[in-house]
Amino acid sequence: MKNIRKAKIGDLARIAEIEIFNYRLNFYPIFKNDDYYFNELQVPTIMKQYEGIINNMWVYDDGAVKGFIQIENQEIKKLFVEPVLQGNCIGSNLLIYAIENHNAKTLWALEKNTRAIRFYERHGFRITADKKLEEDTTEYLIRLER
Numbered sequence: 001m002k003n004i005r006k007a008k009i010g011d012l013a014r015i016a017e018i019e020i021f022n023y024r025l026n027f028y029p030i031f032k033n034d035d036y037y038f039n040e041l042q043v044p045t046i047m048k049q050y051e052g053i054i055n056n057m058w059v060y061d062d063g064a065v066k067g068f069i070q071i072e073n074q075e076i077k078k079l080f081v082e083p084v085l086q087g088n089c090i091g092s093n094l095l096i097y098a099i100e101n102h103n104a105k106t107l108w109a110l111e112k113n114t115r116a117i118r119f120y121e122r123h124g125f126r127i128t129a130d131k132k133l134e135e136d137t138t139e140y141l142i143r144l145e146r
Contacts, residue, residue: 004097007057007068014065015057016046022080030112031137058097060090069094076107095123099146108132111140120144 007015020041028037050057053070056077060067067081067090076098081090098104107125109116117127121144130143 002093003060003062004058004093005061007054007059009051009054011059011061011065011068012047012050012054013043015050015059015068016043018065018068018080018082019046019078021083025083026113026116027110030110030139058094060094066090067094069098071098071102071104074103074105076104079107091119092123095120099123104146106143106145108141108143110134111142117142117144 020043023041024037031037053072056072057068057070059065060081066085067079069079070077076095079091079094079098081088081094095104107120109120111117111131121127124146125144126146128143128145131140133139134141
Protein backbone atom coordinates (compact mmCIF):
# COMPACT_ATOMS: atom_id res chain seq x y z
CA MET A 1 0.00 0.00 0.00
CA LYS A 2 1.27 3.44 -0.93
CA ASN A 3 3.25 5.34 1.73
CA ILE A 4 3.32 2.44 4.21
CA ARG A 5 6.63 0.80 4.97
CA LYS A 6 8.34 -1.19 7.68
CA ALA A 7 9.53 0.98 10.57
CA LYS A 8 13.26 1.59 10.97
CA ILE A 9 15.36 2.50 14.00
CA GLY A 10 15.59 6.05 12.64
CA ASP A 11 11.78 6.34 12.91
CA LEU A 12 11.61 5.64 16.63
CA ALA A 13 11.83 9.25 17.83
CA ARG A 14 8.99 10.27 15.52
CA ILE A 15 6.92 7.21 16.48
CA ALA A 16 7.44 8.06 20.15
CA GLU A 17 6.37 11.68 19.59
CA ILE A 18 3.18 10.59 17.83
CA GLU A 19 2.31 8.18 20.64
CA ILE A 20 3.03 10.72 23.38
CA PHE A 21 0.98 13.47 21.73
CA ASN A 22 -1.95 11.05 21.36
CA TYR A 23 -1.68 9.75 24.92
CA ARG A 24 -1.67 13.26 26.36
CA LEU A 25 -4.52 14.45 24.15
CA ASN A 26 -6.79 11.41 24.41
CA PHE A 27 -5.95 9.65 27.67
CA TYR A 28 -4.73 12.31 30.08
CA PRO A 29 -8.26 13.77 30.39
CA ILE A 30 -9.47 10.32 31.51
CA PHE A 31 -6.63 9.25 33.81
CA LYS A 32 -5.31 12.68 34.96
CA ASN A 33 -1.97 11.22 36.07
CA ASP A 34 0.54 14.08 35.90
CA ASP A 35 3.49 11.94 36.94
CA TYR A 36 2.94 9.40 34.17
CA TYR A 37 1.91 11.74 31.34
CA PHE A 38 4.46 14.50 31.96
CA ASN A 39 7.39 12.81 33.71
CA GLU A 40 7.46 9.13 32.82
CA LEU A 41 6.09 9.37 29.27
CA GLN A 42 9.14 10.71 27.42
CA VAL A 43 10.55 10.15 23.93
CA PRO A 44 13.74 8.31 25.04
CA THR A 45 11.72 5.93 27.24
CA ILE A 46 9.26 5.05 24.45
CA MET A 47 12.07 4.68 21.91
CA LYS A 48 13.80 2.16 24.17
CA GLN A 49 10.58 0.14 24.57
CA TYR A 50 10.12 -0.09 20.81
CA GLU A 51 13.67 -1.14 19.91
CA GLY A 52 12.86 -4.80 20.57
CA ILE A 53 9.56 -4.87 18.69
CA ILE A 54 10.32 -2.67 15.70
CA ASN A 55 9.86 -5.70 13.40
CA ASN A 56 6.14 -5.56 14.23
CA MET A 57 5.74 -1.89 13.31
CA TRP A 58 4.89 -0.06 10.09
CA VAL A 59 4.76 3.66 9.42
CA TYR A 60 2.83 5.92 7.12
CA ASP A 61 5.55 7.97 5.45
CA ASP A 62 4.88 10.35 2.57
CA GLY A 63 8.09 12.26 3.17
CA ALA A 64 7.43 12.53 6.90
CA VAL A 65 6.29 9.85 9.33
CA LYS A 66 2.70 10.79 10.14
CA GLY A 67 1.37 7.63 11.78
CA PHE A 68 2.24 4.10 12.79
CA ILE A 69 0.73 0.72 13.52
CA GLN A 70 2.01 -2.18 15.62
CA ILE A 71 0.72 -5.65 14.69
CA GLU A 72 1.44 -8.94 16.45
CA ASN A 73 -0.17 -12.27 15.58
CA GLN A 74 -3.17 -10.75 13.78
CA GLU A 75 -3.75 -8.32 16.65
CA ILE A 76 -3.41 -4.57 16.33
CA LYS A 77 -1.50 -3.50 19.41
CA LYS A 78 -1.28 0.22 18.60
CA LEU A 79 -2.44 2.57 15.87
CA PHE A 80 -1.71 6.27 16.16
CA VAL A 81 -1.74 9.20 13.77
CA GLU A 82 -0.25 12.65 14.41
CA PRO A 83 -3.22 14.43 16.06
CA VAL A 84 -3.20 17.46 13.72
CA LEU A 85 -3.38 15.09 10.73
CA GLN A 86 -6.23 12.89 11.91
CA GLY A 87 -9.14 12.75 9.49
CA ASN A 88 -6.86 12.58 6.42
CA CYS A 89 -7.17 8.78 5.85
CA ILE A 90 -3.76 8.01 7.38
CA GLY A 91 -5.26 5.81 10.10
CA SER A 92 -7.60 4.19 7.58
CA ASN A 93 -4.69 3.39 5.28
CA LEU A 94 -2.71 1.85 8.14
CA LEU A 95 -5.70 -0.19 9.29
CA ILE A 96 -6.52 -1.43 5.78
CA TYR A 97 -2.85 -2.36 5.34
CA ALA A 98 -2.97 -4.40 8.57
CA ILE A 99 -6.15 -6.19 7.49
CA GLU A 100 -5.05 -6.91 3.94
CA ASN A 101 -1.38 -7.74 4.56
CA HIS A 102 -1.36 -9.19 8.08
CA ASN A 103 -4.91 -10.52 8.41
CA ALA A 104 -5.46 -8.30 11.47
CA LYS A 105 -8.57 -9.53 13.25
CA THR A 106 -8.62 -8.15 16.76
CA LEU A 107 -7.64 -5.23 19.00
CA TRP A 108 -8.32 -3.76 22.42
CA ALA A 109 -9.57 -0.19 22.87
CA LEU A 110 -10.23 1.91 25.93
CA GLU A 111 -13.98 1.75 26.53
CA LYS A 112 -14.19 5.54 26.98
CA ASN A 113 -12.35 6.18 23.70
CA THR A 114 -15.57 6.27 21.70
CA ARG A 115 -13.98 8.12 18.80
CA ALA A 116 -11.49 5.28 18.25
CA ILE A 117 -14.21 2.65 18.67
CA ARG A 118 -16.37 4.32 16.01
CA PHE A 119 -13.34 4.45 13.69
CA TYR A 120 -12.73 0.70 14.09
CA GLU A 121 -16.43 -0.07 13.65
CA ARG A 122 -16.45 1.85 10.34
CA HIS A 123 -13.71 -0.57 9.23
CA GLY A 124 -15.64 -3.73 10.07
CA PHE A 125 -14.63 -4.35 13.68
CA ARG A 126 -17.34 -5.17 16.21
CA ILE A 127 -17.34 -4.94 20.00
CA THR A 128 -17.19 -8.34 21.69
CA ALA A 129 -18.23 -9.27 25.23
CA ASP A 130 -14.57 -9.41 26.29
CA LYS A 131 -13.51 -6.72 28.73
CA LYS A 132 -10.50 -6.24 31.00
CA LEU A 133 -9.20 -3.57 33.32
CA GLU A 134 -6.44 -1.35 31.97
CA GLU A 135 -3.41 -2.10 34.10
CA ASP A 136 -3.27 -0.16 37.37
CA THR A 137 -6.52 1.72 36.65
CA THR A 138 -10.27 1.39 37.11
CA GLU A 139 -10.91 1.88 33.39
CA TYR A 140 -11.89 -0.93 31.03
CA LEU A 141 -10.51 -2.05 27.70
CA ILE A 142 -12.92 -3.73 25.33
CA ARG A 143 -11.99 -6.21 22.61
CA LEU A 144 -13.07 -5.62 19.04
CA GLU A 145 -12.82 -8.17 16.26
CA ARG A 146 -13.62 -8.53 12.59
